[in-house]
Amino acid sequence: MTRSGVREWLPPVAVFVAVLVLWEVSLLVLGVQSFLLPRPSAIASSLVSEWSTLVRGVAFTGLEAVGGLIIGVILGTLCGFATSRWATAREVLLPVAIGASTIPIIAFAPITLNWFGPESLLPRMTIVAVMVFFPVMVNTIRGLTNVDPGALELMSSYAASDRQTMTKLRGPNALPYWFTALRIATTLAVIGAVVGEFFGGPLYALGIYITLETGHSRYPSAWAAIVLACALGIVLYLIVAALERAIMPWAAARESGR
Amino acid sequence: MTTASGFLRRASSSTTTVGRPPGHSRSRRFFGIAVVLIGLVLVWELAKWLGGDPWRIHGTVAGLQIDYEHVPPLHWRIADDLSLPHVWDIVRAFIDPAQRGGAPLGVVLAGQAAFTFGEALAGFALGGLLGLALGVLFVHSRLAERAFVPYVVASQTVPILAIAPLVVVAIKADWLSVMAVAMYLTFFPVTIASMRGLRAFDPRSLELFRSYAATPRQVLWQLRLPSSVPYLFSGFRVAAAASVIGAIIGEQTAGVASGLGSAIINYNQYYISGPERLWATMVMCTLVGFVFVGIVNLAERILTSGRYRPVEGLL
Amino acid sequence: MTIDPTRPEAASLPAFPVDEAPTVVEAVGVGKVFGTGPGAVAALESVDLTIHQGEFVSLIGPSGCGKSTLLRLIADLTHPTAGTLSVNGKPPGRARQDRDYGMVFQAPVLMDWRTIAKNIELPLEIMGYSEPERRRRAAELLKLVELEAFADRHPWQLSGGMQQRVAIARALSFDPKLLLMDEPFGALDEMTRERMNAELMSIWRRTGITIVFVTHSIPEAVFLSTRVVVMSARPGRISQVVDVDLPPERSFETRETEVYFRLVTRVREALRQDEPADEGPAVTEAERVRNEGLS
Numbered sequence: 114m115t116r117s118g119v120r121e122w123l124p125p126v127a128v129f130v131a132v133l134v135l136w137e138v139s140l141l142v143l144g145v146q147s148f149l150l151p152r153p154s155a156i157a158s159s160l161v162s163e164w165s166t167l168v169r170g171v172a173f174t175g176l177e178a179v180g181g182l183i184i185g186v187i188l189g190t191l192c193g194f195a196t197s198r199w200a201t202a203r204e205v206l207l208p209v210a211i212g213a214s215t216i217p218i219i220a221f222a223p224i225t226l227n228w229f230g231p232e233s234l235l236p237r238m239t240i241v242a243v244m245v246f247f248p249v250m251v252n253t254i255r256g257l258t259n260v261d262p263g264a265l266e267l268m269s270s271y272a273a274s275d276r277q278t279m280t281k282l283r284g285p286n287a288l289p290y291w292f293t294a295l296r297i298a299t300t301l302a303v304i305g306a307v308v309g310e311f312f313g314g315p316l317y318a319l320g321i322y323i324t325l326e327t328g329h330s331r332y333p334s335a336w337a338a339i340v341l342a343c344a345l346g347i348v349l350y351l352i353v354a355a356l357e358r359a360i361m362p363w364a365a366a367r368e369s370g371r
Numbered sequence: 372m373t374t375a376s377g378f379l380r381r382a383s384s385s386t387t388t389v390g391r392p393p394g395h396s397r398s399r400r401f402f403g404i405a406v407v408l409i410g411l412v413l414v415w416e417l418a419k420w421l422g423g424d425p426w427r428i429h430g431t432v433a434g435l436q437i438d439y440e441h442v443p444p445l446h447w448r449i450a451d452d453l454s455l456p457h458v459w460d461i462v463r464a465f466i467d468p469a470q471r472g473g474a475p476l477g478v479v480l481a482g483q484a485a486f487t488f489g490e491a492l493a494g495f496a497l498g499g500l501l502g503l504a505l506g507v508l509f510v511h512s513r514l515a516e517r518a519f520v521p522y523v524v525a526s527q528t529v530p531i532l533a534i535a536p537l538v539v540v541a542i543k544a545d546w547l548s549v550m551a552v553a554m555y556l557t558f559f560p561v562t563i564a565s566m567r568g569l570r571a572f573d574p575r576s577l578e579l580f581r582s583y584a585a586t587p588r589q590v591l592w593q594l595r596l597p598s599s600v601p602y603l604f605s606g607f608r609v610a611a612a613a614s615v616i617g618a619i620i621g622e623q624t625a626g627v628a629s630g631l632g633s634a635i636i637n638y639n640q641y642y643i644s645g646p647e648r649l650w651a652t653m654v655m656c657t658l659v660g661f662v663f664v665g666i667v668n669l670a671e672r673i674l675t676s677g678r679y680r681p682v683e684g685l686l
Numbered sequence: 687m688t689i690d691p692t693r694p695e696a697a698s699l700p701a702f703p704v705d706e707a708p709t710v711v712e713a714v715g716v717g718k719v720f721g722t723g724p725g726a727v728a729a730l731e732s733v734d735l736t737i738h739q740g741e742f743v744s745l746i747g748p749s750g751c752g753k754s755t756l757l758r759l760i761a762d763l764t765h766p767t768a769g770t771l772s773v774n775g776k777p778p779g780r781a782r783q784d785r786d787y788g789m790v791f792q793a794p795v796l797m798d799w800r801t802i803a804k805n806i807e808l809p810l811e812i813m814g815y816s817e818p819e820r821r822r823r824a825a826e827l828l829k830l831v832e833l834e835a836f837a838d839r840h841p842w843q844l845s846g847g848m849q850q851r852v853a854i855a856r857a858l859s860f861d862p863k864l865l866l867m868d869e870p871f872g873a874l875d876e877m878t879r880e881r882m883n884a885e886l887m888s889i890w891r892r893t894g895i896t897i898v899f900v901t902h903s904i905p906e907a908v909f910l911s912t913r914v915v916v917m918s919a920r921p922g923r924i925s926q927v928v929d930v931d932l933p934p935e936r937s938f939e940t941r942e943t944e945v946y947f948r949l950v951t952r953v954r955e956a957l958r959q960d961e962p963a964d965e966g967p968a969v970t971e972a973e974r975v976r977n978e979g980l981s
Contacts, residue, residue, distance in 0.1 A: 124518035150537075205403030212404070215612035215660040217619060220631075220653050223639040227646075228454050263795045266763055270789045272782050273812045281808065285799045300527040300559075307530035308620060312639065320530065327536040339533040346528020363799050363840055 151333045159333035166317050171341050174319040177234050178306040181241025182298055189246040193253025207254055214247035222309040237309040244305045245298040252294035256287025289364060292357045299353055303346035412458050419455060422447035456647045464647035476648060480655040487618045487630040488659050490546060494553020495614040502561025510569040527559045535624040545625045552621030557610040564606020568599025604671040611663040619656060631656055707738035710774060710864055710896045711760055717768030718755050728921035729755045742890055744899045744907035744914045752922025753900045754868055760898065761789055761866050785813055787864040788857030792872055794849035796841035803837040806856045813860055827855035847878045865897045883909055887936055908949045909941060916956040926956040
């Protein structure tokens, strides 16, 4: 690993380890049975003992999040692309999409539950897809249209076709915007999946599980599930970050200067 | 321009136009929203017409007698009256009394909406301040940024639902815990936006300030903060919407009776007897979100009137 | 390209004899008005100009004299509101479609996500050149502008002057017969500028290309051109044309000859002649672009 790479991840890891150690030690020393915030060791043991249920929960919730994410991103990108091509459509739909992204989609969770039933993946997938759709669409449009006018003139001077302008200029220009939306989308996906489960779902689904365990004051296992939900989100985010670095290798090098 | 490709021409003008005649774009925007709404209603009712429950409409509207019966040819569960009530039924739900002999649902919901809005606003204010403070911290200390930003991001992956019950139990006061939940959801977009905004100036300006031997605090107030305003507002927009969600979720876990969160739970419970009520509540939630974002936009327009080139932020 | 031998030659002979040189640019009574009504700005008015193959014509004048506008009219990036304009005997639109010219703007406008070599290949990709051909031309041009070592770097790793050289290489990659340059060296320091001028001169002599060059710098205009078109503002028009009778082989020593000084003085005086008493606001870049959107 390169030296700069180590410098990148060492501080957060150091913080993590430090907090963990501090937490464990202080509670141990104080002899306090922390109710709401159990010791890391308690959480860890709960993680191990409840593993079979938790794994099913992660799979279920994860599938909702990832499925909804993929659908929402694909649809959002396509719609953003289509909308950006026609100026009038863009002027009309962009404000609508921006406005729609402020709608608390999660509030519609009970309705999707009624549509598809509690045991299905679909209620949350729908919610996630809709939550993710708007930011992706808005940023796709912005990325495709916020182009340096000088570059547009350049393409015009080459008598480039619209398609060539799209593939050679607008597309690459839009990538940073698109990835920003994608990163936001991963956090939205996990939130949407877990919170959406609040209104109903199979018992092992992470959201339900957390609510139930909290209701029974079984905090170690509740926190174990929270940790897993967290890990799910982080993994998704890191996947997107890795994808970004693979597709846009030049961006990292350029941003490092600022 | 030349090839009269509306795409090229419009695109370039939209990114460089500094002052478009205001009436022109605002009427376009209203037109757009109206078109989308009408389209939505049409698609909705069309779906019900094709695959919903049988239509039996008998009544008078504005003095006209309407008798309409129709049996849809197809059968889609999603389009039946329980899953997708008629648009006019939802509208009527606003007017009908919420409880027997009580005030119209619309009035009751409005009151609850105002309550939720208050909590959202408080959470937004606190979350916004926290987000800005974090942004300032991270911009000034590379070490702090590297150490803590992953956790800021990770904080958003901790599903709010998980935190909410714990916050409610930890903080005895109901509305305070709701505010905390709202704050939790709002600080993140503001942090990200302020980190971008506080760095969004021409790097040569920084050298200019250094040549004046300006203190970091002067740089902050005279350079970074002013240049961050457009980005902050794009973050505020996202935060406003998030604070409404936070307030609603917080209310549901805390069991606050006077907000929209409990209204959702209530009408969800009695969904079978009146699906329109839940939908009406959804509409009200949406309106709260719109109003809040509208206020942020208005504030932006007032505070930055003409002094900033409009920035299409990444958020 | 049409050659009309019956046409009387306008006062536009290049410094070195080019008999029956084809007309590359022909402007007759060209005018350009931005906006309408009381706020309308006459950026150009009754411009008559003929440019022959192989010439190097500079357009020089104060801000708002329309020199950039004239260049953009030739490039078909905007349209005249009066008069006729032909490029290579065709309307500018056709010339653009036929890729008859290369253009270098004030800003290099390179794409960050492409390497230098790939940036030079951009027009070639658009115009459908094969890959081996593209690579050959890019390598050739990198050698021409002396940037071979930077082929795999990215634009932000290069200085402004180097980026501009890449832009020039890119403009030449498809062998256009006409090169349009809008203050390409404006952002460079004097030393680099003079060096770039020398490079441009050698490219010009080697390829026989026609160049229309917009500049603010009097020494640059005189050093580079066969003709200097002096323009004045409000309304934008051509006030004088100065024939530069310097030999085609120009070097750094040329800048120290008496002929050169005389010509520079002539151009300077021509410019001063038209200085109005008060400088009103000129058409700013933002205004111009906004007007483009409206027109």
